[in-house]
Amino acid sequence: MSHDPWVWIAAFLTLAIFSFLYKDNVFYKIAEHIFVGVSGAWLFATYFQSDIVEDMLMKSFPHFFHRTEAPNYITLGGGVIGLIILLRMVPGFSWLSRWGIAFVIGFQTGLQLFSAINAYILIQVRAALVSLFVPRNIGLTIRNWLQAGGTFTSLSYFYFSKEHKGAFGVLTRIGIWFLMISFGAAYGSTVMTRMSILIGRVYFLLSTWLGVVRA
Amino acid sequence: MNFWRALQHGLSLDALPVATQDKQFIDEVISQSRKHHLDLPLLIFLEGLRPVSFIAASVLTGLEPFAELFFPQAAYQKFTSFVENRANLDTLIESLKQ
Numbered sequence: 001m002s003h004d005p006w007v008w009i010a011a012f013l014t015l016a017i018f019s020f021l022y023k024d025n026v027f028y029k030i031a032e033h034i035f036v037g038v039s040g041a042w043l044f045a046t047y048f049q050s051d052i053v054e055d056m057l058m059k060s061f062p063h064f065f066h067r068t069e070a071p072n073y074i075t076l077g078g079g080v081i082g083l084i085i086l087l088r089m090v091p092g093f094s095w096l097s098r099w100g101i102a103f104v105i106g107f108q109t110g111l112q113l114f115s116a117i118n119a120y121i122l123i124q125v126r127a128a129l130v131s132l133f134v135p136r137n138i139g140l141t142i143r144n145w146l147q148a149g150g151t152f153t154s155l156s157y158f159y160f161s162k163e164h165k166g167a168f169g170v171l172t173r174i175g176i177w178f179l180m181i182s183f184g185a186a187y188g189s190t191v192m193t194r195m196s197i198l199i200g201r202v203y204f205l206l207s208t209w210l211g212v213v214r215a
Numbered sequence: 216m217n218f219w220r221a222l223q224h225g226l227s228l229d230a231l232p233v234a235t236q237d238k239q240f241i242d243e244v245i246s247q248s249r250k251h252h253l254d255l256p257l258l259i260f261l262e263g264l265r266p267v268s269f270i271a272a273s274v275l276t277g278l279e280p281f282a283e284l285f286f287p288q289a290a291y292q293k294f295t296s297f298v299e300n301r302a303n304l305d306t307l308i309e310s311l312k313q
Contacts, residue, residue: 020266024228024301025228026226026228029225029226029228029269030226032267032269032270033225033226033269035270036269036270036273040273040277085280088280097280098284101280101281101284102284105281105284176252180255180256183255183256183259187259190263
């Protein structure tokens with residue numbers, strides 16, 4: 001059995017989370033409140049260190065941190081925008097915070113636009129454009145028909161400008177079958193991932209905490 | 216509210232009653248779900264969300280300054296408090312199952 005108090009805390013929190021399987025209880029509530037608090041604190045500490053201290057203060061005032069490089073005052077601009085965002089707590093100036101947030105979102109959108117279009121649209125469209133007849137490969141031909149049919153019928157399900165009746169209704173009904181199968185596959189994948197996490201936690205309890213299973 | 220009372224409130228197991236406007240929202244979600252035949256995926260999603268509803272609501276609260284740019288503040292806060300109250304999700308799940 002472990003003598004490390006942190007392992008005991010981790011084991012208690014693991015069991016507290018598992019206790020929800022029985023029913024909602026005080027231990028589960030304690031664990032979820034600790035999770036929210038610790039996550040918030042960890043995020044704050046991490047961003048404070050990396051963004052404010054390392055990226056802004058160390059670069060703007062390197063001599064305060066015993067560094068020899070030349071000051072780069074442009075990084076203070078980020079701090080100014082951060083302060084503008086915080087103005088939402090100052091009555092009368094709260095509208096200014098929208099400018100700061102708009103800058104952050106606009107900047108991020110600009111940065112992400114190309115990679116997002118490439119990853120989520122162009123690659124998907126390219127992958128959907130498959131040959132419907134592959135000579136001497138009946139398996140791949142069937143697969144491509146399924147893929148093209150699934151894409152077309154699933155997309156037609158989300159076309160609401162025409163009533164889902166008649167031949168179009170049949171098409172959308174096939175589309176929902178494809179959607180259900182993909183939801184099922186996604187759910188199965190999620191369950192498998194969670195099972196892997198569960199095995200990890202049980203292994204932690206039996207090995208690191210109780211020591212009944214050798215690492 | 217002193218510390219011990221706040222702690223009692225935070226760890227209370229008493230389910231808050233479902234508010235009238237939340238009932239209307241639940242009815243709207245169910246009718247849309249029925250209309251688009253998405254009961255099962257929604258049920259699976261809600262069952263998965265149920266244990267982490269408080270954490271999800273906390274994340275939504277954290278994202279509020281950014282979300283306010285896209286959604287009306289009152290509606291967003293109402294949705295956050297809807298997710299935070301597990302009784303709302305239970306009612307929604309039970310209604311979907313019927």
